[in-house]
Amino acid sequence: MGAPLYSISDLVHVYRAKPVLRIGRIEIPTGCIVGVIGPNGSGKSTFLRLAGFVEKPTAGEIAYNGKPAAPFSPEVRHKVSLMSQEPFLMKRTVLNNVAYGLRIRNDLNRLEQRVHAALAWVGLDAKEFAKRPSYALSGGEAQRVALAARLILKPEVLLLDEPTASIDALSAQLIKDAALKAQRDWGTTLIIASHDWQWLYGVCDRVVHLVRGRLMGSGRENIIFGPWEPGENGLWGKVLSDGQRILVQKPPEALSAAVIDHAFIVPADQPFPDGENQVRLTGLITRLALEKASGDIVGSVLVANIPFTATLTENQVLENGLYPGRCVHLLYDVNSVRWF
Amino acid sequence: MDFLLQGLLKAFEILITFDPETFSAVYATLIVSAYSLAVTLILGLPLGFCLGYFDFRIKKQVRVVVDTMLSLPTVFIGLLVYAFFTNRGPLGDLGLLFTLPGIAVGLTILALPIVIALSATAVESMDRQLRVTLISLGANRRQLFLSTLWEARLSILAAALTAYGRVMTEVGIAMMVGGNIKWQTRTITTAIALETNKGEFAAGIALGLVLLLIAFGVNVSVSSLRKRY
Numbered sequence: 001m002g003a004p005l006y007s008i009s010d011l012v013h014v015y016r017a018k019p020v021l022r023i024g025r026i027e028i029p030t031g032c033i034v035g036v037i038g039p040n041g042s043g044k045s046t047f048l049r050l051a052g053f054v055e056k057p058t059a060g061e062i063a064y065n066g067k068p069a070a071p072f073s074p075e076v077r078h079k080v081s082l083m084s085q086e087p088f089l090m091k092r093t094v095l096n097n098v099a100y101g102l103r104i105r106n107d108l109n110r111l112e113q114r115v116h117a118a119l120a121w122v123g124l125d126a127k128e129f130a131k132r133p134s135y136a137l138s139g140g141e142a143q144r145v146a147l148a149a150r151l152i153l154k155p156e157v158l159l160l161d162e163p164t165a166s167i168d169a170l171s172a173q174l175i176k177d178a179a180l181k182a183q184r185d186w187g188t189t190l191i192i193a194s195h196d197w198q199w200l201y202g203v204c205d206r207v208v209h210l211v212r213g214r215l216m217g218s219g220r221e222n223i224i225f226g227p228w229e230p231g232e233n234g235l236w237g238k239v240l241s242d243g244q245r246i247l248v249q250k251p252p253e254a255l256s257a258a259v260i261d262h263a264f265i266v267p268a269d270q271p272f273p274d275g276e277n278q279v280r281l282t283g284l285i286t287r288l289a290l291e292k293a294s295g296d297i298v299g300s301v302l303v304a305n306i307p308f309t310a311t312l313t314e315n316q317v318l319e320n321g322l323y324p325g326r327c328v329h330l331l332y333d334v335n336s337v338r339w340f
Numbered sequence: 341m342d343f344l345l346q347g348l349l350k351a352f353e354i355l356i357t358f359d360p361e362t363f364s365a366v367y368a369t370l371i372v373s374a375y376s377l378a379v380t381l382i383l384g385l386p387l388g389f390c391l392g393y394f395d396f397r398i399k400k401q402v403r404v405v406v407d408t409m410l411s412l413p414t415v416f417i418g419l420l421v422y423a424f425f426t427n428r429g430p431l432g433d434l435g436l437l438f439t440l441p442g443i444a445v446g447l448t449i450l451a452l453p454i455v456i457a458l459s460a461t462a463v464e465s466m467d468r469q470l471r472v473t474l475i476s477l478g479a480n481r482r483q484l485f486l487s488t489l490w491e492a493r494l495s496i497l498a499a500a501l502t503a504y505g506r507v508m509t510e511v512g513i514a515m516m517v518g519g520n521i522k523w524q525t526r527t528i529t530t531a532i533a534l535e536t537n538k539g540e541f542a543a544g545i546a547l548g549l550v551l552l553l554i555a556f557g558v559n560v561s562v563s564s565l566r567k568r569y
Binding site: 049 | 472
């Protein structure tokens, strides 16, 4: 970790007169791995396109190494590379796709050998794939070729937008490994948007949560969207598909999003601390993931059809015998709910 | 039917013996179509790229104008060019009336909207991810333009081919601006019109065959280019 590579301030991006991204301030240090999580349409891809200097923000500044930068700026043009969610390959052979970036840099030294090495990096046999036209590749192979085309450039920053979405498990693993190797070997800063939060928590130095175009925090917050309906005792609620109710204090608006920062998990067959303001939901543990940055364990609990996350210590997991598939109670304080 | 068959046989004879008058018309056609296509591509490709690639305020209106020009009657273009190039016209001093370059100017006006409209459509219909990919791989603005054109090459080739076909087979402009002068500005199409009026079917068929042969040659070349990817 070093000085901030990115300093982003007062960033606003508007699409068709609708603001899709508003970020007050965020700094990203050199050489770290940053994960971006959030629901579909939360602005993850927009954030990556702006940070990848592919698009210019409507307002605000993105400074790279302390200097304001924009698309085509010489400070960033050959240093930052974005790989989109849908791999796009040009109507050329695999070799020419991977070599494109080097050719436009006029860096032709041992070109073919370097292309072969880049393909090997992503688990593709150059003898088999180099001469293939791009249309003769499967989705996973195309995604790996797209990554090889970026890795060959040894970028300072590699932005990956849903790199493992809708591809086979082997390709997904090879892409993950190749990206992490770039970070290890060259100190490449990785910014990864993904729904695979288990992976992100496992590898990222920092995870940020984007919701409705705004940064929410570490990604461990539970965000529940309205509509909310008035209920008993002055509380409002949202009825889930299995009949359980998420209870909150009166929301600012019926459609506001509730943020539950801290939720606790206890096994369903064990007694739990009862409190006046405590809300209890019942669900199943679906995943447990180790967070690289804190060493904590992040648990995901599916309540009806809504996934909740809660932070656990190793002791809590061991003592309570928590494991995926176990029925648990999820507890939170109704007064701790924030509004967004 | 006999006269058609005889005409066909005579046509082969004309071609095999390299009849100078026929080949003068072929030469004139190749020259004017090459000139006009070269100018059309030089002007039309960048304009078509800009029209398809960039969003600007009057884009839709420009598009309507270009699309309208696709259906300009050739005799109207001929009339317009004639009016400009005649001695009394604003460009009369250039002396282009009844010359091959004069015909090429008229044919360029005919072909330009075709190349602009079709290449704009080709660029518009390209995957939006191409731009993102090229910038992400470090392309500057010039490389972005050239690579986008290269990616759209098959569609642009089709645009050029369409324009070439239109230019090769045009009669009205060549007749009005060129004057159909023997050994000078007589093109294949104006020669066919003349020979048909004279009842000389053999010469007309011979010229028609040459036209078909050129079209076939161009299409085969384009197909082989397509297969290279």
